[in-house]
Amino acid sequence: MGAVRFFILVGLMCGLFGESHGQLDNIYCGRDNCYDVLEITRDATPSEVRKSYRSLARKYHPDKNKDSNAEEVFQRLANAYEILRDEESRTDYDYMLDHPDEMYGNVYRYYRHRVAPKVDLRVVVAVSITIISILQYLNGWQRYNEAIKYALVTPQYRNKAKQRATEQGLLDNIRKGKKSKDEIRQDEEAVLRKVVEESLDIRGGYSKPSPWNILWIHLVLSPYYLTCYLLWLASWHWRYSIKRQSLTDEDKEYLSWKLLKLSQSRWEALQDHEQEDILEREVWIPENLKAYTQEKEDEAKAKLAENSRYKQYRRYMKKNGPGRMTFED
Incomplete structure (x- = not known):
């Protein structure tokens, strides 16, 4: 927002400079009329604007037209099309044509549209919440894996897990068959990890993450949570x-x-x-x-x-x- 205000301020300064000279050379199509540049009328439909621009662009494209002023004409065409193809920009331009005396307002609207974010704010918010939710879920799994690893290297928990695995016969088939020491060790670690996950009561910030705890779900269910809280508060006060x-x-x-x-x-x-x-x-x-x-x-x-x-x-x-x-x- 700071950058937007800065550019709008610059635009207003340019407008003041232009007013002192009685010109509007710095905004829209300058001294030219954007409709005249594209050879259309003000009531032209968007499809007519697009059709006229394509026809003139092919005619004055520097690669096809070798005239010395072809590149300049092509740039004016592109600028006029950029202004008239956007509904909001075209509305502001039409307003300027009808109210040329409102210098400050016209300059402000021009630069506001030029420097305003092109992406819908709702999309930005949705993407941001999605990224935060993904990072939150991944961080939960990281903390949970850290707790499991800590339990596997702590003798107190590791010995209990090994004892329970032995009682359940989970380690009987590990050494069967032709396996290397690394494979046996990996299989044993997998069995012990499974026992720890099933037996160890991990609570708090290191508990197993659930999709129901991510930010997106909380926001979607926030009306339900708010209703439940208000009912609980009323029940608490009553009781x-x-x-x-x-x-x-x-x-x-x-x-x-x-x-x-x-x-x-x-x-x-x-x-x-x-x-x-x-x-x-x-x-x-x-x-x-x-x-x-x-x-x-x-x-x-x-x-x-x-x-x-x-x-x-x-x-x-x-x-x-x-x-x-x-x-x-």
């Missing part, structure tokens, strides 16, 4: 603000992760015992929330104080921090 009912287990979970400033995915990524501890502490009650938050802050400070790197950093700041007096540069 707890008016009827004063007791909280359900689902609503307790919602209030817990909401008041702790966690996203739903981060809440789902917590271990079961962590969720149970939070629910038992009843953090939706303000006093309990304050006590729980303070307790977690104290635990974080205690862990940080025991960290060797943090101790080293504190010693460094004590010796080399802002309060140190030195003659060094």
Whole structure:
């Protein structure tokens, strides 16, 4: 938009310059009439405009016409056709012919059409949303594969997966037949990966991506989501603000992760015992929330104080921090 305004400003300046000289040489066909250039009338249809241009273009094409002014005539024809073939540009040109005294408006409309984006904004938005959705889906698969790879190289999860695969007899047929060590290892990794994908409960941002979570689907279903939210909000107000009912287990979970400033995915990524501890502490009650938050802050400070790197950093700041007096540069 900044570039558009810049060019429009330039056009207006050109218009001011042209007005001072009483000319319109810088816009449309200049001193010529575009209809006269194409040898048509103002009521000519688009097909007649196109037919006349093709006929004259063949006549004055520099490759066929060797006259010295053929190239100049051909350029004027192309410029006139470019103006009259577009409905919006032709309308602006007709308006200028009928209202030649409106210099500023005519110059503005000319440069607005010249520098305006040729692509429909709706197409740009749709393509942008599509690209974002594709990248979002691919990124989800990348994070999910990272979680699976981490589980396969972590002894705790790998040993459990190998034990389960052995109990189910999934590794019995791997070593049968003539296979190289690399092929056996690849087959074993494929079996273990399948076991991990089926058994490991991966939640949060590393969970298996679903097409239902991409941006396009959310935008399409946004009216449905908005309706559901409004109904839920009305139901919440009716149950707890008016009827004063007791909280359900689902609503307790919602209030817990909401008041702790966690996203739903981060809440789902917590271990079961962590969720149970939070629910038992009843953090939706303000006093309990304050006590729980303070307790977690104290635990974080205690862990940080025991960290060797943090101790080293504190010693460094004590010796080399802002309060140190030195003659060094």
